Amino acid sequence: MFDISAEVSFTSFLQLAKTEINTRAIRILIFKVVLRKNNDMRGYVTLLIALVVISCKNEPIKTVSMKEDVVALADDAMGGRQTGTEGELMAAKYIEDRMVAIGLEPKGDAGVYTQAFTFKKSSNPHEQAEFTNLTEDGAVTGVNVIGYINNNAENTVVIGAHYDHLGTGGEGSLYRDDDTSIHNGADDNASGVAILLALAKTLKAEQSANSNYLFIAFSGEEIGLLGSNYFVKNPTIDTKKVSYMINMDMVGRLNEEKVVAVYGVGTSPRFKQTLFANNDQGLSISEHESGVGPSDHTSFYLADIPVLHFFTGQHSDYHKPGDDSDKLNYEGMEKISAYILNIVSDLDGAGKLAFRKTKNESEEVPAFKVALGVVPDYLYSGEGMRIDGVSEEKAAQKAGMQKGDTVIKLGDLDTPDMMSYMKALATFDVGQSTIVTFKRDGEINTVKVTF
Incomplete structure (x- = not known):
């Protein structure tokens, strides 16, 4: 083992690492020592990265x-x-x-x-x-x-x-x-x-x-x-x-x-x-x-x-x-x-694929003043906005909504998909109330929520 705090050149340091560090456990120990000293050894960050690239030649491949x-x-x-x-x-x-x-x-x-x-x-x-x-x-x-x-x-x-x-x-x-x-x-x-x-x-x-x-x-x-x-x-x-x-x-x-x-x-x-x-x-x-x-x-x-x-x-x-x-x-x-x-x-024989620009869906997301307090199901491709999770003490939970409910209407605004749901939600202000229409187990339900 060698003294990590010693003044050595990059070449000498790397050579010592190659010859003396033979197991992963020892290298991890060196990582810990260097990281603790990092504020005083900023110039040796490159040496730390060099240690990372030394392979474990003695370890069996499985x-x-x-x-x-x-x-x-x-x-x-x-x-x-x-x-x-x-x-x-x-x-x-x-x-x-x-x-x-x-x-x-x-x-x-x-x-x-x-x-x-x-x-x-x-x-x-x-x-x-x-x-x-x-x-x-x-x-x-x-x-x-x-x-x-x-x-x-x-x-x-x-x-x-x-x-x-x-x-x-x-x-x-x-x-x-x-x-x-x-x-x-x-x-x-x-x-x-x-x-x-x-x-x-x-x-x-x-x-x-x-x-x-x-x-x-x-x-x-x-x-x-x-x-x-x-x-x-x-x-x-x-x-x-x-x-x-x-x-x-x-x-x-x-x-x-x-x-x-x-x-x-x-x-x-x-x-x-x-x-x-x-x-x-x-x-x-x-x-x-x-x-x-x-x-x-x-x-x-x-x-x-x-x-x-x-x-x-x-x-x-x-x-x-x-x-x-x-x-x-x-x-x-x-x-x-x-x-x-x-x-x-x-696609292996297709060569370089043609590139096509797409609409940036994130730019279409409106600004919200309120939240229903749910996690949308991003994998759902049916009609409405299906709920994948309900946050504690938020509007949806207080109104009795559950995971698996599918919101199809906010107030008078239909929500046939995720984007329409977000646009509808953006029309409400803090303190407002509205009727949420949703499906649960195939049945249509309504609840009143206050944002």
């Missing part, structure tokens, strides 16, 4: 299931994988080790698997964090993990999923009882990373000759899509030759109806037909045209790259400590993985 990947990434030991923390680095190292075992080539910075990006958080929650350099006070460093299958093809398919989460909560948490509980983020988004690694393993074994594949585990998603934004602005491949991008975020809770929401269907003319021609898993596809949404595919869409984003819906554990590995539907994840593989295989 087949790893998606469940095992989720359990590892959503373990309390990783502290919720918040960007810029020890837990994030541990998760990054785990993902890198998996990419090495699969046989992916490193495609991060300067021939390694990692791509570091540094930013300063904005004091204004409505403003985006800004990328900066390592010398500024208050700077935080995140790490993307990037692996590559080089089939010497003309075009590349990007497959991504973010691996960061909320740590012990903070501003993004919806949990109010205890602000020190670890938010493990099994569905959000260890599930997406697990499917990413499964796809990488299969595509590596197939050795397709028609496409290259770039696999990116993004950090910084929870604080503003920072990792994907940074990659698009600082790509490690020629993004002009990217055919399309697939993103997976919260794909671990396939419901009994087997509904999968797919966003970005309108971003290429090829997508719609391909999605429905390759659904041999019995999935119910809820399609959405827009390429803009609250996940990393947006960064690629804004760079004029066709995108598909897969999502199995929100739930009561979203951004709470209860999002744990034992609650995921692993059989459902296998179905989604197989479905995405079918799509990728079908």
Whole structure:
């Protein structure tokens, strides 16, 4: 072992690391020491990233299931994988080790698997964090993990999923009882990373000759899509030759109806037909045209790259400590993985897909003065706005509304879909009352609510 506080050159430090750090446990110990000293060793952040890229050559390679990947990434030991923390680095190292075992080539910075990006958080929650350099006070460093299958093809398919989460909560948490509980983020988004690694393993074994594949585990998603934004602005491949991008975020809770929401269907003319021609898993596809949404595919869409984003819906554990590995539907994840593989295989000989701009659905959302106090069911494609959850002590709960109710009218305004519901809700002010018409178990009911 060596003295981490000693004054050594970068080359000497890295050489010592390569020769003396032989187990994952020892490396994690070094991570902890360096992170505690980070305020006094800002110049050595690059050395910390260098430690992350050292592989465990003495550890045996074994087949790893998606469940095992989720359990590892959503373990309390990783502290919720918040960007810029020890837990994030541990998760990054785990993902890198998996990419090495699969046989992916490193495609991060300067021939390694990692791509570091540094930013300063904005004091204004409505403003985006800004990328900066390592010398500024208050700077935080995140790490993307990037692996590559080089089939010497003309075009590349990007497959991504973010691996960061909320740590012990903070501003993004919806949990109010205890602000020190670890938010493990099994569905959000260890599930997406697990499917990413499964796809990488299969595509590596197939050795397709028609496409290259770039696999990116993004950090910084929870604080503003920072990792994907940074990659698009600082790509490690020629993004002009990217055919399309697939993103997976919260794909671990396939419901009994087997509904999968797919966003970005309108971003290429090829997508719609391909999605429905390759659904041999019995999935119910809820399609959405827009390429803009609250996940990393947006960064690629804004760079004029066709995108598909897969999502199995929100739930009561979203951004709470209860999002744990034992609650995921692993059989459902296998179905989604197989479905995405079918799509990728079908598009393998298609070359660079044509890009098409779509309507930004988020720009159409009106401003609200009031809230009904419900979580909409984003997977529902029938008539009305189906409720997926009811908030405590809010208007809907006080009026006796329940999960599964489908709102078809607010006052005199019909709500045949989500957008019409939001437009209707935007017409009310605080203190107003109205009649909500809704369906429950096939019967039409009405209740009076006060906002």
